[in-house]
Amino acid sequence: MPRTITGVVIHCAATPNGKPFTRADIDAMHRQRGFHRQPAAITRYKTVLGHELPSIGYHYVIELDGSLKPGRHPEEIGAHVQGSNSKTLGVCLIGTDRFTLDQWATLRNLIANLKQQYPTASVLGHRDYSPDLDGDGVVERNEWLKICPGFDVKTWLAGGMRPLADHLQEAPCNLIA
Numbered sequence: 001m002p003r004t005i006t007g008v009v010i011h012c013a014a015t016p017n018g019k020p021f022t023r024a025d026i027d028a029m030h031r032q033r034g035f036h037r038q039p040a041a042i043t044r045y046k047t048v049l050g051h052e053l054p055s056i057g058y059h060y061v062i063e064l065d066g067s068l069k070p071g072r073h074p075e076e077i078g079a080h081v082q083g084s085n086s087k088t089l090g091v092c093l094i095g096t097d098r099f100t101l102d103q104w105a106t107l108r109n110l111i112a113n114l115k116q117q118y119p120t121a122s123v124l125g126h127r128d129y130s131p132d133l134d135g136d137g138v139v140e141r142n143e144w145l146k147i148c149p150g151f152d153v154k155t156w157l158a159g160g161m162r163p164l165a166d167h168l169q170e171a172p173c174n175l176i177a
């Protein structure tokens with residue numbers, strides 16, 4: 001029975017804008033925060049996901065060069081939005097509030113695909129969720145929750161998912177050919 005998805009939640013990694021940070025770095029950060037994937041899921045999905053990272057809480061990570069890296073499988077419950085993990089997917093942009101054109105393009109494609117796959121799911125930023133009171137073990141710093149994902153998702157959607165000028169990061173030198 002596939003997991004019911006009612007929402008897609010967009011996050012930022014809260015890392016310095018324009019500074020490379022990888023899916024494996026996110027995994028290490030989430031390990032420190034005590035997140036773990038189910039061992040059976042790590043084994044079951046290692047081929048399709050292309051990794052066996054034990055902790056990562058998001059389903060997708062979008063790195064600075066626009067590469068889309070799977071985290072947890074969509075059938076796995078994530079660890080990214082306190083109180084609302086069971087029916088959501090988590091997408092994380094590396095950076096805090098400025099993202100590269102490649103990241104914006106990948107986000108647009110990903111969200112367009114997810115909206116097709118889950119037509120009734122909402123697409124919101126983490127900060128659009130109220131802090132949860134049921135204490136399901138996911139603890140986010142308050143200041144992080146206030147800004148995450150660093151831009152207004154409703155404004156971005158209303159603008160046709162085009163890059164937001166105020167949230168554009170130049171590619172770092174090591175990404176320019």
Ligand SMILES: [Zn+2]
Pocket residue numbers: 010011012080126145148149
């Ligand atoms: Zn977040």
